Amino acid sequence: MGPLPNHIAFIMDGNRRYAKKLNLIDGAGHKVGFLAVTSMLKFCYELGVRNVTIYAFSIDNFKRSPEEVQSLMELMQEKIEGLIKDESIVNCYGVRVYFVGNLKLLSEPVRLAAERAMLATAKNSKAVLSICVAYTSTNEIVNAVEESVEEKIEHHESEPLIKLVDIEKHMYMAVAPDPDIIIRTSGEARLSNFLLWQSAFCYLYSPSVLWPEIGLRHFLWAILNFQRHHSYLNKKGEQLQHLLQDGF
């Protein structure tokens, strides 16, 4: 067997189409989608994938109908509170949870629940789960640029010189290495403002299955294809190291 990915990221697309396909009530697709999240996390952690990231709620998603946004926020709060319980999947697998994004944009109950979950899992150290909420990559980059510039200005450098590592360390996603695979379900082939910086070299897999229907076979197929391309990734990793040393 070849090397395993260290980090898999998921764009969980297709919940609404799934609900429509099965004539379910509004919001039911996302509830079933949560079950798919649980099973994917289990596959990842069982296989030994240390880092998992999920695109739970984009800043763009705030533009959906107020009812849908409200329903999603309530679902998120319920599931976040579930994470804190002893028997939750994150505690079973020793997963530290991060909520990644512009959390100030969340309503207070959801934000507080997220902060409690991060605190409650802070001692877990076997794996990491990054949940992107109120997130877009461009917003993340703006924040990282602001913080990088502020840091350099504060040090009163006459000629502030920003390097790649300066921006990277201020990214919300600095808690995890770059993803090796991004899986986007429902057949859409685009990043939708997710991990734009971090996805520079990663393998993009877009199965046509809708998110609530994703299963072990799709997961394994992604892993197999990652392994086929792994030597390419290794080479890129080395080259990137050289570039970092050259001060890019």
Next chain:
Amino acid sequence: MVETLTMVFSLRFSSLSLPPHNTITLYTLPHVPNHRLRSTSNVSPPSSTLLIKHSLCPCAAPTQQQHLLVPEEEEEEEELKCINESPSLENDSLPPGLRRECMPRHVAVIMDGNRRWARLRDLHVGSGYEAGVKSLKTLIELCCKWGIRVLTVFAFSTDNWFRPKVEVEFLMSLFEGGVKDEMGSSLRENIRISVIGDISKLPKSLEELIINVEESTKNNSQFQLIVAVSYSGRYDLVQACQRIAMKVKDGIIELTDVNESLIEQELETNCTDFPYPDLLIRTSGELRISNFMLWQLAYTELFFTQSLWPDFGEADFLEALQSFQQRWRRYGE
């Protein structure tokens, strides 16, 4: 090894069939396609829902100036002026199967597979690159003919400096020859040529030639060819950040002025009015962005094809455009 593992999994999960490599399902556009005009200011969740103006012209990404989010009470459908209009084109210049109103405004291409193409034919790698240049010329002609306004091509990445020296030198001379060849026709055909990337790393003669061709074609407006040479999407963002840092240090802007619009203005793609590709095509079957434009590809539709770049022709481009026109772009909604 892949085949063995495939058999094993087929036996264990006998009711399932493994999905083919790179499955993309095409969704039919809804009857009235959604049109998302993206605001370039700092996004914050609205207190009430903002309705997007519906349009029969759905697909192209917005320019900086267009900021048409309207309140919910103005819920009426309007035909928006097609943001990809090219008034000089005849309606029948498009091949059958493509709709004028759904043409991408900006297409980006990662021209991958030149070396593999040469190796498959037992040719020197240089022959692959030369064949690749022919594909590029064909693509430029098609873009002009079909009304695409901007074409950005990933000609040479920062990673490519690690290739063998002989190969890199060959590429540099190929670029130089290519630019000299294209200069005359670009001026005649109203084509603007721009180059993005760290050109200070290029041979001096090529650097000067690039500056010259950019200057002499800067007022051309029919079509823009952007060539990414010695380019990296991350480097683009770092240099934008650097420029912002200097402006803050010099008091030209405040730190609180930093937002998405400001970063966009400082990226190397500020050489065009349409910095966001609607469609990215990558040839040769690699499913990754490889540090091409990262910020700019936020909402770009990605199309991956197994064809090697020197084999990519009109039929392949047509297939990519047809795939694009069937995508349903929701921008998070």
